[in-house]
Amino acid sequence: xxxxxxxxxxxxxxxxxxxxxxxxxxxxxxxxxxxxxxxxxxxxxxxxxxxxxxxxxxxxxxxxxxxxxxxxxxxxxxxxxxxxxxxxxxxxxxxxxxxxxxxxxxxxxxxxxxxxxxxxxxxxxxxxxxxxxxxxxxxxxxxxxxxxxxxxxxxxxxxxxxxxxxxxxxxxxxxxxxxxxxxxxxxxxxxxxxxxxxxxxxxxxxxxxxxxxxxxxxxxxxxxxxxxxxxxxxxxxxxxxxxxxxxxxxxxxxxxxxxxxxxxxxxxxxxxxxxxxx
Amino acid sequence: xxxxxxxxxxxxxxxxxxxxxxxxxxxxxxxxxxxxxxxxxxxxxxxxxxxxxxxxxxxxxxxxxxxxxxxxxxxxxxxxxxxxxxxxxxxxxxxxxxxxxxxxxxxxxxxxxxxxxxxxxxxxxxxxxxxxxxxxxxxxxxxxxxxxxxxxxxxxxxxxxxxxxxxxxxxxxxxxxxxxxxxxxxxxxxxxxxxxxxxxxxxxxxxxxxxxxxxxxxxxxxxxxxxxxxxxxxxxxxxxxxxxxxxxxxxxxxxxxxxxxxxxxxxxxxxxxxxxxxxxxxxxxxxxxxxxx
Amino acid sequence: xxxxxxxxxxxxxxxxxxxxxxxxxxxxxxxxxxxxxxxxxxxxxxxxxxxxxxxxxxxxxxxxxxxxxxxxxxxxxxxxxxxxxxxxxxxxxxxxxxxxxxxxxxxxxxxxxxxxxxxxxxxxxxxxxxxxxxxxxxxxxxxxxxxxxxxxxxxxxxxxxxxxxxxxxxxxxxxxxxxxxxxxxxxxxxxxxxxxxxxxxxxxxxxxxxxxxxxxxxxxxxxxxxxxxxxxxxxxxxxxxxxxxxxxxxxxx
Numbered sequence: 001x002x003x004x005x006x007x008x009x010x011x012x013x014x015x016x017x018x019x020x021x022x023x024x025x026x027x028x029x030x031x032x033x034x035x036x037x038x039x040x041x042x043x044x045x046x047x048x049x050x051x052x053x054x055x056x057x058x059x060x061x062x063x064x065x066x067x068x069x070x071x072x073x074x075x076x077x078x079x080x081x082x083x084x085x086x087x088x089x090x091x092x093x094x095x096x097x098x099x100x101x102x103x104x105x106x107x108x109x110x111x112x113x114x115x116x117x118x119x120x121x122x123x124x125x126x127x128x129x130x131x132x133x134x135x136x137x138x139x140x141x142x143x144x145x146x147x148x149x150x151x152x153x154x155x156x157x158x159x160x161x162x163x164x165x166x167x168x169x170x171x172x173x174x175x176x177x178x179x180x181x182x183x184x185x186x187x188x189x190x191x192x193x194x195x196x197x198x199x200x201x202x203x204x205x206x207x208x209x210x211x212x213x214x215x216x217x218x219x220x221x222x223x224x225x226x227x228x229x230x231x232x233x234x235x236x237x238x239x240x241x242x243x244x245x246x247x248x249x250x251x252x253x254x255x256x257x258x259x260x261x262x263x264x265x266x267x268x269x270x271x272x273x274x275x276x277x278x
Numbered sequence: 279x280x281x282x283x284x285x286x287x288x289x290x291x292x293x294x295x296x297x298x299x300x301x302x303x304x305x306x307x308x309x310x311x312x313x314x315x316x317x318x319x320x321x322x323x324x325x326x327x328x329x330x331x332x333x334x335x336x337x338x339x340x341x342x343x344x345x346x347x348x349x350x351x352x353x354x355x356x357x358x359x360x361x362x363x364x365x366x367x368x369x370x371x372x373x374x375x376x377x378x379x380x381x382x383x384x385x386x387x388x389x390x391x392x393x394x395x396x397x398x399x400x401x402x403x404x405x406x407x408x409x410x411x412x413x414x415x416x417x418x419x420x421x422x423x424x425x426x427x428x429x430x431x432x433x434x435x436x437x438x439x440x441x442x443x444x445x446x447x448x449x450x451x452x453x454x455x456x457x458x459x460x461x462x463x464x465x466x467x468x469x470x471x472x473x474x475x476x477x478x479x480x481x482x483x484x485x486x487x488x489x490x491x492x493x494x495x496x497x498x499x500x501x502x503x504x505x506x507x508x509x510x511x512x513x514x515x516x517x518x519x520x521x522x523x524x525x526x527x528x529x530x531x532x533x534x535x536x537x538x539x540x541x542x543x544x545x546x547x548x549x550x551x552x553x554x555x556x557x558x559x560x561x562x563x564x565x566x567x568x569x570x571x
Numbered sequence: 572x573x574x575x576x577x578x579x580x581x582x583x584x585x586x587x588x589x590x591x592x593x594x595x596x597x598x599x600x601x602x603x604x605x606x607x608x609x610x611x612x613x614x615x616x617x618x619x620x621x622x623x624x625x626x627x628x629x630x631x632x633x634x635x636x637x638x639x640x641x642x643x644x645x646x647x648x649x650x651x652x653x654x655x656x657x658x659x660x661x662x663x664x665x666x667x668x669x670x671x672x673x674x675x676x677x678x679x680x681x682x683x684x685x686x687x688x689x690x691x692x693x694x695x696x697x698x699x700x701x702x703x704x705x706x707x708x709x710x711x712x713x714x715x716x717x718x719x720x721x722x723x724x725x726x727x728x729x730x731x732x733x734x735x736x737x738x739x740x741x742x743x744x745x746x747x748x749x750x751x752x753x754x755x756x757x758x759x760x761x762x763x764x765x766x767x768x769x770x771x772x773x774x775x776x777x778x779x780x781x782x783x784x785x786x787x788x789x790x791x792x793x794x795x796x797x798x799x800x801x802x803x804x805x806x807x808x809x810x811x812x813x814x815x816x817x818x819x820x821x822x823x824x
Binding site: 109115116206214218222223227235239 | 374376379380382383386387391392393481482498499501505509510511512513514515516517518519520521522523524525527528531532535
Binding site: 331337358366367371412414420 | 587602674
């Protein structure tokens with residue numbers, strides 16, 4: 001079903017009633033699993049993912065293949081790096097999308113996402129502090145409605161914060177699109193922020209992840225045909241969206257920190273002294 | 279399995295220091311490719327691409343099969359990238375490594391998902407018979423920048439390829455052998471090319487094109503951009519790695535566009551040369567086919 | 572037409588492998604890489620000798636039973652000529668990549684073929700021997716292989732060396748024979764029906780091709796004269812390829 005762009009140009013509203021620069025509702029929680037080293041749950045609109053981080057631990061026996069891992073030295077050497085190895089495992093639940101599609105273990109799209117999340121976080125985490133060890137990030141996709149990769153990166157960032165692994169800054173991600181199709185070179189086309197599933201199917205779009213409040217792009221994935229001239233607009237909107245996402249993630253972390261101090265789970269001053277608790 | 283030798287600390291430092299002074303070990307400019315060579319085989323659809331010491335062979339083949347039930351009007355198009363131990367003994371047969379998965383995904387996104395080949399034209403009888411086009415990518419030698427070389431080889435092989443001619447008469451499908459009728463080219467819509475940037479330095483501020491294997495081992499990140507000569511991006515993949523300024527990425531894309539145009543012109547020239555070379559043979563083959571009757 | 576062309580070979584074509592060779596003859600082009608001796612995997616490890624691992628990769632499509640069969644034949648013959656006892660617990664890996672096969676213009680080729688293809692054996696064999704030599708793997712002897720078909724022609728039976736795909740189609744039997752440089756029979760595989768007399772003829776023809784005695788200058792001309800009848804001289808070919816490579820490499824001396 002083609003996207004009804006006529007409504008868009010009339011009211012400048014998208015199919016779900018958002019304006020071009022509006023994010024969907026992002027709801028996130030951290031420390032959702034008591035037993036895990038770090039965990040998070042994140043919703044971006046109807047895309048819902050949960051994440052569990054284990055580590056840094058001693059590397060276990062090597063798994064078959066080495067897809068989705070990013071270590072400092074790069075090569076698979078059974079955990080004998082001078083940097084920690086980041087392993088990512090993504091499980092997409094069968095019930096997560098409308099058509100119940102089984103994805104095998106060797107699904108290349110999933111493997112690619114695993115490797116992307118692993119490499120993106122490995123660049124931000126201080127992996128050089130944990131030689132000969134391994135950080136395992138398990139991501140579970142419960143529901144899909146577009147911007148899946150962005151949601152996975154955000155959830156993984158939150159879980160790593162919860163696990164207390166030192167990192168440079170948040171890696172925040174979101175998607176951006178453009179209302180023009182690839183063939184049309186219309187200059188009036190508007191960029192869009194945070195695509196849902198329907199928009200992702202119909203319009204060209206890209207996923208951006210930036211580091212903290214800077215303009216530095218850690219991940220940039222574009223899987224659709226689009227004019228080069230569209231890229232700048234989409235990238236600008238995407239980077240701006242990432243900053244908004246970063247704010248939201250930061251708020252979630254601070255909120256949880258304050259709550260934990262109030263509840264007395266952690267004492268004031270155990271590694272949280274620089275956090276301003278009002 | 280044996281491990282790939284990693285560059286020593288000295289080698290690593292040497293490459294990085296040199297790059298900070300805008301010098302590459304082989305004396306190239308930062309945005310300069312190694313000499314690119316392309317040779318076509320005697321058969322249709324065989325392209326042998328050499329990029330410095332990197333060598334990739336792509337072979338296209340066609341077969342009549344049954345289309346997928348969910349897409350009865352489309353033909354089947356596959357790109358097979360399996361890295362054999364010939365590339366490096368670290369690769370094992372039937373066990374895909376991360377490199378292999380990423381290359382195959384990139385080629386798939388660049389060539390297949392961007393609609394470079396018109397799959398609807400491969401349909402012979404809706405829901406019953408269609409062409410299955412398959413490109414096998416064989417990496418003979420790996421000295422960095424496999425993706426660009428492989429993508430170029432795949433596009434060259436497919437554009438060079440000819441599939442057997444067919445006809446439909448009274449519901450009977452006839453596939454002609456090469457001796458009966460000259461094979462026909464595929465219906466090709468646009469030619470995308472991959473251009474890979476490698477980033478070096480603390481903040482990824484040094485960007486260079488066509489990294490060698492040594493440079494690939496010490497880089498902090500990479501970004502593969504696929505474009506065609508019409509200025510359409512088919513795919514961008516910066517899958518993690520050290521974050522790079524957004525503005526720098528935009529500049530990279532613009533340089534990549536001009537490289538893609540160069541590649542496109544180079545391929546067109548090579549195809550024209552090959553067509554000229556075959557012209558005489560083609561006429562002779564036609565004559566001999568007539569004599570047979 | 573292609574069968575009469577002389578074989579061509581190049582050594583050390585791949586910069587990153589321990590040894591490599593490219594060989595083309597009778598329409599077949601094969602590139603081989605040899606790595607070894609390298610560490611063997613646990614399941615391949617042999618306490619007394621090196622494991623020879625042969626991988627044949629077709630130009631198009633995935634390898635199937637046909638390639639496995641060719642691999643097993645090559646593996647057992649190469650194990651015989653390589654001094655495997657010198658490298659216990661290690662692995663010598665030979666990867667053969669088929670680049671080009673002659674096409675039969677009268678039949679549309681199918682990707683997955685279960686039928687045997689003996690005609691490709693000599694190319695695979697010669698390439699692996701050349702690549703092994705290029706890698707400097709110690710061998711007891713060199714060896715060469717050839718394919719011979721018995722083709723019925725005007726009621727009589729004719730022996731054809733390096734048959735084309737069309738000749739194989741009509742042939743009554745196809746044979747692959749390999750001889751070492753000491754004129755020992757290393758490999759004999761046949762398919763089709765044939766008499767003992769025919770096999771003897773095939774054996775003689777193949778032996779003539781694989782182990783023609785090293786000839787003097789005058790002899791060379793004689794060899795050239797009977798080229799049409801006997802096909803190329805494989806032993807001499809292997810030797811001259813290697814000689815020219817060595818001269819080129821030691822040019823600086």
